[in-house]
Every structure is written in C-alpha cells, then in structure tokens.
Amino acid sequence: MKQGYFITGTDTNVGKTWVTLALMTYFKQQNLSVVGMKPVASGCEKIDAHWRNSDALSIQQCNSQLIDYDLINPYAYELPISPHLAGKLNPAILDVVYSHFQTLQTMADVIIVEGAGGFYAPLNATQTIADLAQVLQLPIILVVSIKLGCINHTQLTFEAIEKAQLTCAGWIAVCNDAEFNCVESTIEALVERLPIPLLGVLPYVSEADFNYLAATIHF
Numbered sequence: 001m002k003q004g005y006f007i008t009g010t011d012t013n014v015g016k017t018w019v020t021l022a023l024m025t026y027f028k029q030q031n032l033s034v035v036g037m038k039p040v041a042s043g044c045e046k047i048d049a050h051w052r053n054s055d056a057l058s059i060q061q062c063n064s065q066l067i068d069y070d071l072i073n074p075y076a077y078e079l080p081i082s083p084h085l086a087g088k089l090n091p092a093i094l095d096v097v098y099s100h101f102q103t104l105q106t107m108a109d110v111i112i113v114e115g116a117g118g119f120y121a122p123l124n125a126t127q128t129i130a131d132l133a134q135v136l137q138l139p140i141i142l143v144v145s146i147k148l149g150c151i152n153h154t155q156l157t158f159e160a161i162e163k164a165q166l167t168c169a170g171w172i173a174v175c176n177d178a179e180f181n182c183v184e185s186t187i188e189a190l191v192e193r194l195p196i197p198l199l200g201v202l203p204y205v206s207e208a209d210f211n212y213l214a215a216t217i218h219f
C-alpha cells in the first residue's frame with residue numbers, strides 16, 4: 001500500500017460512499033490499483049443466501065481486482081439501524097476488521113475505507129467509528145453534505161477527529177441537497193473555519209458518473 005484513507009462524514013447519508021467511489025476512480029485514473037472496504041454496514045438484502053449491503057457491493061465492483069465480499073465487508077447487518085443495535089447477535093470486533101484491512105492493504109497501491117454513519121456512530125456496545133479510525137491509523141477525509149446545519153456539524157466532527165489525535169487529510173463537499181440554495185457561501189464559510197484543505201466539491205448530479213465526479217477531486 002502506498003496510500004490509504006479513512007472516509008468519515010458529518011452524519012449518515014452525507015455522501016461517504018459517493019466520495020469513496022469518486023476517490024477510487026480518481027486513483028485508478030492515475031494508474032494506481034485501488035481497494036475499497038466498508039467493514040461495518042447496516043441495511044442489507046439477502047442475495048443467494050448471503051446478506052449484502054449496497055455500499056459494499058458498489059465498492060466491491062469499483063475495486064481494481066475481484067475481491068471476496070466478506071473480506072471487504074465482514075459485518076453485514078440486515079437492519080438499517082445503528083450497528084450497535086443491528087449487530088447485537090454478532091457485534092463488530094475491531095481485531096477482525098484490522099486483520100481484514102491488513103490483508104487488503106497488501107493487494108493494492110491505495111486503500112479507501114468507508115466508515116458508517118458519523119464519527120461517533122456506535123459500532124458495538126462500547127466502541128465507535130472513532131475507535132475503528134484509531135485502530136486503522138489512516139489519514140481521515142471528512143465528507144460534508146452542503147446543507148443547512150453543516151457548518152456546525154463539520155466543526156464538531158473536526159474537533160472530534162483532532163481529539164482522537166488523528167490526521168485529517170482534508171474535507172470534501174458533497175452537494176447532494178438539490179433544494180439548498182446557499183451552496184457557495186456555505187462552502188466559503190467552511191473554508192474560512194477549517195484548517196484543512198478542501199480536496200473537492202462534488203456537484204449535484206442527477207445520475208452517478210464517477211469518472212466525472214473524480215475530476216472534481218484535487219489532492
């Protein structure tokens with residue numbers, strides 16, 4: 001592995017998966033091999049007798065090589081609720097996630113790991129996404145959905161990342177709220193307030209085109 005990033009966000013549904021897929025495409029365009037991972041996922045459907053999550057399936061499809069689903073998503077919970085509730089009978093064990101991560105990182109130049117929910121989303125009875133990020137020790141990319149309330153949520157999340165003594169490589173704005181009409185001034189306000197670089201602004205698109213979205217990312 002030459003590079004790795006952990007993708008967290010201000011909340012659930014903010015664009016972490018889209019950023020993960022855009023970043024994977026960005027690195028593939030630079031002729032680097034990429035592997036993505038979604039270690040803990042809530043909300044699955046049964047396909048051929050196995051629970052499968054749509055984020056993890058998209059990530060699996062975007063990988064540079066075919067990789068066993070269970071390696072990239074060891075914890076696939078049926079219900080679309082917090083992992084500490086959805087996984088009561090099979091709680092996520094960070095040692096297991098780390099051993100999968102170690103295997104995966106030998107398989108590509110770049111590894112991108114998508115979290116679940118926000119930075120303090122509970123993974124099991126005692127641990128959160130922050131603990132997972134601590135175990136992986138990857139630079140973090142903070143995904144922000146540009147909408148009302150995001151300035152507060154972004155600063156709170158950034159403070160939490162700093163408190164965990166993790167490196168934040170930058171943040172990415174995702175314009176996934178078509179109704180919001182203060183996009184530019186909100187991004188400006190965040191640029192003024194955050195001491196980390198803005199690595200990209202994913203524009204609102206009616207259909208996912210990750211080649212196009214990858215071109216909006218700048219490291």
Ligand SMILES: Nc1ncnc2c1ncn2[C@@H]1O[C@H](COP(=O)(O)OP(=O)(O)OP(=O)(O)O)[C@@H](O)[C@H]1O
Nearest residue numbers: 012013014015016017018117175176202203204205
């Ligand atoms: N650039 C964009 N333009 C339009 N819609 C977008 C864009 N990016 C993301 N979306 C939409 O925003 C929603 C949330 O995106 P995404 O699934 O990536 O969020 P997430 O943070 O990964 O959510 P989860 O916490 O469930 O993993 C999805 O419905 C997606 O289709």
Ligand SMILES: [Mg+2]
Nearest residue numbers: 016017055114
């Ligand atoms: Mg997602």
